[in-house]
Amino acid sequence: MSIQVRNVSKRFGSFQALDDVSLDVDSGALTALLGPSGSGKSTLLRIIAGLEQPDSGEILLEGADATSAPPQQRGVGFVFQHYAAFKHMTVRNNIAFGLKIRKRTRGEIRARVDELLELVQLQGFGDRYPAQLSGGQRQRMALARALAPEPTVLLLDEPFGALDARVRSELRVWLRRLHDETHTTTVFVTHDQEEAMDVADRVVVMNQGRIEQVDAPRALYDAPANEFVMGFVGRASRFGDGWVRPHDLEVVPEPDDGTREGQVLRVVHLGFEVRAELVGDDGEPFSVQLTRDQAEELELEPGQIVFVRPSRTRAFA
């Protein structure tokens, strides 16, 4: 189901959560709403779900105006950051909830719940209570619950935000695979740019209640629309009049044309790569990404004076 957001604004007291936001999400797409906290991404998702009413603007689902439709009638599945598990129900009853509301027959419900338990790899956990599951298991249960009534849109609000790094990356892969199998229109909110780039076909970058850019992950990285996107999607440092990515800087021991002087503050070893934090002669900090071999060859140490040459910089008007 396609989603259209038309000139939506929302205010909470004196805080402008959304400021005249418009967005089109195509049917079957996997879209990420990416932004720092307070950027309005969760509010936008909740307005699409009908859990929040916009002050002005419209929401169209499959071309039809759904602005004043209650969440019950929108055909959306919603997954919350903190799972919102029904604590007094078993996993099986949690997943069956939407089906029972729709008065499906017992046999149908049993078959669908079994299917979903398998899909989210919780076979054998059906009779447990949410309190007896790990965070990752609870979130998979919440996903199965949202998917049970076969929603036309799946909305996820920071779905992996409360999980540890390893479970998070496992679930990312899993969500991508799930989408490739079901092709349900999916929108998820995240503040983690890596997560957005990893999972989504399209990323909507939001800041201070506005949309900064909508693009495919690669285009976002290679052609950011402005300084905010440049700085938020991937690492970037201010360099003279423009911006530069850490891997677009080369460290050389001697100065020549187009090099700048910098002092090494810190050398961080990140396994296969090394990141050097430097401060330029203009006092601006920046970082450089090197391979291990390069770093060893240069014998980088804190306090050392080096020279850097950018291979690509980007300036914004």
Next chain:
Amino acid sequence: MPRTWRTYAVRFTALGYLLVVLVAPLSMLFWRVWVEGIDKAWAAITDPDTIHAFKITLILCAIAVPLNTVFGIVCGLAIVRRRFPGKGLVNAFVDLPLALSPVVVGFSLYLLYGRTGWFGPWFTEHGIQVLFALPAMVLATIFVSVPFVAREVVPTLREVGNEQEQAAYTLGASSWQTFWRVTLPSIRWAVIYGVVVTTARCLGEYGAVAIVSGNISGKTETATLRVQDYYENLDQAGAYGVALMLCVLAIAVLVVMTKLKPKEGVA
């Protein structure tokens, strides 16, 4: 080992306090019933007027507890989940009966439904006896037991939050379905606890009911008033017997509550 010493001191003080304040008077009651003769106490308990008094007490409970349970849940939901003008006032008013002496409650009802009160003349005209009859006693009992369910439900509703309810909405459940299937089950222990405390309060109510009931034996006398009645007529054994029955009822309520308490981890 100063730590062990301190632990024992704390335990001794706590237990000693309970012993002096709670256990001693109750034991005395049991002891007196025993000394005065169980047959005399039994005679008082099986006296038709006493049985009638317990019946009245149970009727008052049967009306006040369900009403205050429904009110407490609705009121708790309104305080926690809704925004409306005067919310702070409602929140404060719910607690009023905790602060107000029951005697004052009884006296205000007496004035309100009396011959010169706002409501009294209307009821008299329509031939409905409010004061010195069951209606006033019900009103008094309801008044003093209003806060307990709401007070239990409010913090639990806050703690549970409204995400589960929102999840239910997105899964297609109406507000009514969400209330029965999600909200009520998630606050059920608070409600049960509130009901038990409300019941206990209704069983023990004395002051407000004493003023509005007229205290007519076999007619408008509750169990607590019956104790007072025996005591004033110097029938000590009778007073002990009825008091003991009230005690047993209170203990039964407590036992029910302990049995109902949720098991850890599966709440």
